[in-house]
Amino acid sequence: MRSHSVLSIAALLALATVPGTAFDDDIIYPKQQKEAFNTTEIPRAPLPWGKVNFLHTTDTHGWLDGHANIPSWGADWGDFVSFVMHMKDKALRKKVDLLLIDSGDFHDGGGLSDSTSPKGAVSDSIFENIDYDILTIGNHGVRTGAEALNIHHNLSRVFGDRFLTSNVDVKENGTFKSIGNRYRAFQTRNGLRIVAFGVTINDHGRDRSNTEVHDASWIFEQPWFDEVMKKEVDLYVLVGHAPTYAPCQDLKQDNPLVCLRDRIRNSTTKPIQLFGGHAHHRNFTCYDERSSGIESGKYCDTVGWVALNDVSSPTWSGAKALLDDEPHPNKSCAVGNQGDIQDIPYLLDRRYLDWNRVTFAYHTVNLEGDTSNPSVPASFDRPLGRKVTDDISKARLLLNLTHFLGCAKEDYCFNCKKVGQDGNIYELLKLALADTVVQKERAHLARVVLSNNGTIRDNIYQGPFTTGDAYAVVPFPNRFQYIANMSCHDFKKMTSNLSAKQDVSCIDDGDHNDSSVINEESHGSQSQSHLELRSIFDDRSYHPATFSHKPEQQNLEGKQHSPGYTTHDALGNDGDDTLHSPVIEDETYMNLFWANASFPNASHYPPSFDVVFTDYLAQRILDALKKTGAPYTEKDVKSYMPRTYTSRDVLVDYTARNWGQNGTECPIRKPGER
Ligand SMILES: *[C@@H]1O[C@H](CO)[C@@H](O)[C@H](O)[C@H]1NC(C)=O
Ligand SMILES: *[C@@H]1O[C@H](CO)[C@@H](O)[C@H](O)[C@H]1NC(C)=O
Ligand SMILES: *[C@@H]1O[C@H](CO)[C@@H](O)[C@H](O)[C@H]1NC(C)=O
Ligand SMILES: *[C@@H]1O[C@H](CO)[C@@H](O)[C@H](O)[C@H]1NC(C)=O
Numbered sequence: 001m002r003s004h005s006v007l008s009i010a011a012l013l014a015l016a017t018v019p020g021t022a023f024d025d026d027i028i029y030p031k032q033q034k035e036a037f038n039t040t041e042i043p044r045a046p047l048p049w050g051k052v053n054f055l056h057t058t059d060t061h062g063w064l065d066g067h068a069n070i071p072s073w074g075a076d077w078g079d080f081v082s083f084v085m086h087m088k089d090k091a092l093r094k095k096v097d098l099l100l101i102d103s104g105d106f107h108d109g110g111g112l113s114d115s116t117s118p119k120g121a122v123s124d125s126i127f128e129n130i131d132y133d134i135l136t137i138g139n140h141g142v143r144t145g146a147e148a149l150n151i152h153h154n155l156s157r158v159f160g161d162r163f164l165t166s167n168v169d170v171k172e173n174g175t176f177k178s179i180g181n182r183y184r185a186f187q188t189r190n191g192l193r194i195v196a197f198g199v200t201i202n203d204h205g206r207d208r209s210n211t212e213v214h215d216a217s218w219i220f221e222q223p224w225f226d227e228v229m230k231k232e233v234d235l236y237v238l239v240g241h242a243p244t245y246a247p248c249q250d251l252k253q254d255n256p257l258v259c260l261r262d263r264i265r266n267s268t269t270k271p272i273q274l275f276g277g278h279a280h281h282r283n284f285t286c287y288d289e290r291s292s293g294i295e296s297g298k299y300c301d302t303v304g305w306v307a308l309n310d311v312s313s314p315t316w317s318g319a320k321a322l323l324d325d326e327p328h329p330n331k332s333c334a335v336g337n338q339g340d341i342q343d344i345p346y347l348l349d350r351r352y353l354d355w356n357r358v359t360f361a362y363h364t365v366n367l368e369g370d371t372s373n374p375s376v377p378a379s380f381d382r383p384l385g386r387k388v389t390d391d392i393s394k395a396r397l398l399l400n401l402t403h404f405l406g407c408a409k410e411d412y413c414f415n416c417k418k419v420g421q422d423g424n425i426y427e428l429l430k431l432a433l434a435d436t437v438v439q440k441e442r443a444h445l446a447r448v449v450l451s452n453n454g455t456i457r458d459n460i461y462q463g464p465f466t467t468g469d470a471y472a473v474v475p476f477p478n479r480f481q482y483i484a485n486m487s488c489h490d491f492k493k494m495t496s497n498l499s500a501k502q503d504v505s506c507i508d509d510g511d512h513n514d515s516s517v518i519n520e521e522s523h524g525s526q527s528q529s530h531l532e533l534r535s536i537f538d539d540r541s542y543h544p545a546t547f548s549h550k551p552e553q554q555n556l557e558g559k560q561h562s563p564g565y566t567t568h569d570a571l572g573n574d575g576d577d578t579l580h581s582p583v584i585e586d587e588t589y590m591n592l593f594w595a596n597a598s599f600p601n602a603s604h605y606p607p608s609f610d611v612v613f614t615d616y617l618a619q620r621i622l623d624a625l626k627k628t629g630a631p632y633t634e635k636d637v638k639s640y641m642p643r644t645y646t647s648r649d650v651l652v653d654y655t656a657r658n659w660g661q662n663g664t665e666c667p668i669r670k671p672g673e674r
C-alpha cells in the first residue's frame with residue numbers, strides 16, 4: 001500500500017506539467033508546510049497507554065496541508081505520518097496493540113482535495129500513507145455518483161478489506177454494489193479478535209439515483225450480518241461517519257452507528273468501541289460499562305486517542321501486564337464510576353491531541369529546548385514523513401494553493417462577532433459580493449446579491465490569505481444568476497416568505513425609513529430550516545473552534561492559553577491534550593442575506609432592481625415568488641456572470657484587489673493577543 005501511494009503521487013506530480021512551474025528537487029521541507037507557524041504550547045501530560053489503543057482521525061476534508069495561520073494545528077500529513085510511525089514502534093516495544101481509524105469525509109473542504117478532478121486525485125494519494133486498520137466513507141463521498149465511484153475504484157481499493165461501508169452502495173453500470181467491504185473480522189498483532197463495521201449517516205444532499213445509504217434495520221436483515229454475529233469476538237469496533245451521542249429510537253431513521261451498537265449489545269455483552277464523526281466536535285459518550293464512543297474533531301485539527309487497559313481475550317499474546325511506572329487508563333464508563341473496582345470490566349481513557357509537531361514529538365521522541373519555547377528534535381522526522389510533507393508542498397505549488405492574495409488584518413469568523421460588526425465573515429462576504437459580482441453591461445443598474453450562511457465553511461484567520469485558504473472558506477462553486485429589474489414589492493414579499501431577517505423598505509411604500517437596519521432582535525427564530533444550505537447535520541452542528549475575544553485564561557504559572565477546544569465529555573474535563581481558553585460561539589448569522597450592491601441610500605430600496613443569487617438558491621427563490629403571487633418563472637432566471645465565475649472566485653478577487661499586498665508585513669494573531 002505504501003509503495004503504491006508514494007508512486008502515485010510521484011507519478012502524478014511528474015505527469016502534470018504546468019507552464020512556468022519548475023521544482024528544484026533539492027528543496028526538501030523537513031517539517032510542516034513552510035508557511036506554518038510553530039506552536040509554543042505543549043501537552044499537559046503523557047498519554048495513558050492500555051493494552052489496546054487507537055488513534056482516530058475524522059472529517060479530514062482534504063486538509064492534509066495543515067493550518068498555516070493557526071499554530072495549534074500547524075502540522076501537515078507528513079508530520080502525522082512520522083508521528084504514527086513512532087507510535088507504532090512504541091506499541092511494538094510495549095507489546096500492545098495500536099489501531100488506526102478514520103471516520104470518513106475525505107473531500108469537500110481544503111483546496112488540496114477540491115482543486116483537482118476528480119476530487120482527491122492528489123490528496124487521496126497523500127492520505128493513503130497512513131496504514132489505517134479501519135475506515136469508512138462519509139456523506140461527502142456520496143454527494144455525487146461520480147465521487148462515490150471514484151472512492152469505490154480508488155481509495156477503497158487501496159485500503160482493501162479495511163475500507164468498510166456496511167450501509168453504503170454505489171450504482172455502477174446499472175447495479176448497486178457496496179463501495180467497500182461490509183465488515184472486517186480480523187486478529188490484531190497481539191491476537192485480539194475484532195469484528196468491525198463502518199456506517200455512514202444518510203445525507204439529504206446525497207445523489208439519490210446513484211448512491212444508496214441503507215438504514216440500520218436493513219443491515220440487521222443481511223445474511224452477512226447474521227454470519228458475522230456468530231463469530232467469536234473479543235471486541236467490536238464500530239466506525240461511523242455519524243455522531244456518537246444521538247440515540248437510536250427508530251431503526252429506519254436514526255443514526256445507524258448507535259443503532260448498530262444497540263443491536264450488538266442486545267445479543268452480546270462483549271466490549272464495543274465506537275469511533276464517530278460528522279459532528280466536527282470532540283466528545284466522548286459512555287453507553288454502558290463495556291461500550292463507549294469518541295468523536296475527534298475535524299479538518300486535521302485533532303487526533304483522537306482511546307486506550308482500553310484490558311479487554312479479556314483467550315487469544316491475547318501481547319503484554320501480560322502494563323508497566324507500573326507509566327500512566328495507564330484509570331477511568332471507567334461503569335455507572336457512577338465509583339463502586340467496587342471488581343465490578344468494572346476494564347478501565348479506559350481518551351485524549352484529544354492538537355494537530356501540531358510539538359504535540360506529535362512530545363508523545364514520541366521528547367522535546368528539546370525549554371518548555372516555553374519547545375523545539376522538535378530532528379529524530380522526529382521519518383523519511384516517509386518528510387517525503388509526504390515534500391509531496392504536499394509540491395502539490396500545493398502545482399495546484400496554485402500558495403498564491404498570496406492579501407493580508408487579513410484580523411480574524412473573520414462565523415459566530416464570534418454580531419451581525420453588522422466588523423470581523424463577522426458574512427459582513428466581509430457581503431462587501432466582496434457587492435464588489436465582485438458585477439455584470440459590466442448592467443453595472444449601472446441597482447442590484448442586490450443574495451447568498452446564504454452555508455456558503456462559508458471556515459473562518460479567515462489573521463495573517464497571509466492564500467488561494468488555498470480561499471478554497472477552504474468557500475468550497476462550493478455556485479454560479480450567479482439573476483432576475484432582471486424585479487419590483488421592490490415582489491422582492492420584499494419573496495424575501496419575507498423565505499423568512500429572511502434583513503428588512504426591506506421600498507422607496508414608495510411608506511415603510512418607516514430605518515427598517516433596512518438589520519434586525520438583531522429576531523435572532524431566536526429558527527423557522528428557516530427548510531432553507532438551510534446543504535441541510536445536513538454537519539452544517540447544523542458546525543462550530544469553528546478557535547476564537548475567543550475574552551481575555552485569555554491563565555494557568556497556574558500565569559501563562560496564557562490560546563483559544564481552542566475546551567472539551568467536557570462523559571469522562572470529565574481532562575480530555576484535551578493541550579490546555580486552551582474557551583472559544584466564544586454565541587452568534588449565528590442569518591440564513592439568507594444579501595449585499596446591497598448599488599443603492600445610494602441603503603435604507604431605501606429603489607422601485608425595481610436586479611436580483612442576483614447563487615444557483616443554489618434559484619429554486620427556492622422561484623418557489624417563494626410563486627407563493628407570493630409574483631409573475632416570475634424559470635424563463636426569467638438568466639446567467640449573471642460568465643459560467644466559469646463562481647462563488648469560489650468572490651473572495652479571491654476581492655482580497656487580491658482590496659487587501660494589503662505585502663506578505664512579509666502580515667503577522668498572525670499570537671496566543672494572548674486579542
Ligand atoms: C519553526 O521551528 C523550526 C525549528 O523547529 C524553525 O526552523 C522554523 O523557522 C520555525 N518556523 C517559524 C515560522 O518560526
Ligand atoms: C481514480 O483515480 C484516478 C486518478 O485520480 C482518476 O483518473 C480516475 O478517474 C478515478 N476513477 C474514477 C472511477 O473516478
Ligand atoms: C462498466 O462499464 C464500463 C464501460 O462499459 C466497463 O469498462 C466496466 O468494466 C464496467 N464495469 C463493471 C464492473 O462491469
Ligand atoms: C434492543 O433491545 C431493546 C430491548 O428489548 C429494544 O427495545 C431495542 O429496540 C433493541 N434495539 C435494537 C437495535 O435491536
Ligand SMILES: *[C@@H]1O[C@H](CO)[C@@H](O)[C@H](O)[C@H]1NC(C)=O
Pocket residue numbers: 245279281283284285286569570
Ligand atoms: C457530547 O456527548 C454528550 C453525550 O455523552 C451529549 O449530551 C452532548 O450534547 C455532546 N456534546 C456535543 C458538543 O456534541
Ligand SMILES: *[C@@H]1O[C@H](CO)[C@@H](O)[C@H](O)[C@H]1NC(C)=O
Pocket residue numbers: 047048327328329330
Ligand atoms: C489516573 O491516571 C493519571 C495519569 O494518567 C493520574 O494523573 C491520576 O492521578 C490517576 N488517577 C487515579 C484516581 O488514579
Ligand SMILES: *[C@@H]1O[C@H](CO)[C@@H](O)[C@H](O)[C@H]1NC(C)=O
Pocket residue numbers: 400403467652
Ligand atoms: C494562481 O491563482 C491566482 C488567483 O486566482 C492567479 O492570479 C494566478 O495567476 C495563479 N497562478 C498560476 C501560476 O496559475
Ligand SMILES: *[C@@H]1O[C@H](CO)[C@@H](O)[C@H](O)[C@H]1NC(C)=O
Pocket residue numbers: 485487608
Ligand atoms: C424596470 O421595471 C419598471 C416597472 O416596474 C419599468 O418602469 C422600468 O422601465 C424597467 N427598467 C428597465 C431597465 O427595464
Ligand SMILES: *[C@@H]1O[C@H](CO)[C@@H](O)[C@H](O)[C@H]1NC(C)=O
Pocket residue numbers: 496497498499627628
Ligand atoms: C409563504 O407563502 C405561502 C403561500 O402564501 C404561505 O403558506 C407561507 O406561510 C409563507 N411563508 C412564510 C414564512 O411567510
Ligand SMILES: *[C@@H]1O[C@H](CO)[C@@H](O)[C@H](O)[C@H]1NC(C)=O
Pocket residue numbers: 513514
Ligand atoms: C426617518 O423619519 C423620521 C421622521 O419622518 C426623521 O425624523 C428621520 O430623520 C428619518 N431618518 C432617516 C435616517 O432618514
Ligand SMILES: *[C@@H]1O[C@H](CO)[C@@H](O)[C@H](O)[C@H]1NC(C)=O
Pocket residue numbers: 414453454526528532539540541542588589590591
Ligand atoms: C445557517 O443559519 C441557520 C438559521 O439561523 C442555522 O440554523 C444554521 O446553523 C446556519 N448554518 C451555518 C453553517 O452557520
Ligand SMILES: *[C@@H]1O[C@H](CO)[C@@H](O)[C@H](O)[C@H]1NC(C)=O
Pocket residue numbers: 662663664665
Ligand atoms: C514589505 O514589507 C517589508 C517589511 O516591512 C519591507 O521591507 C518591504 O520593502 C515591503 N515590500 C513592499 C513591496 O512594499
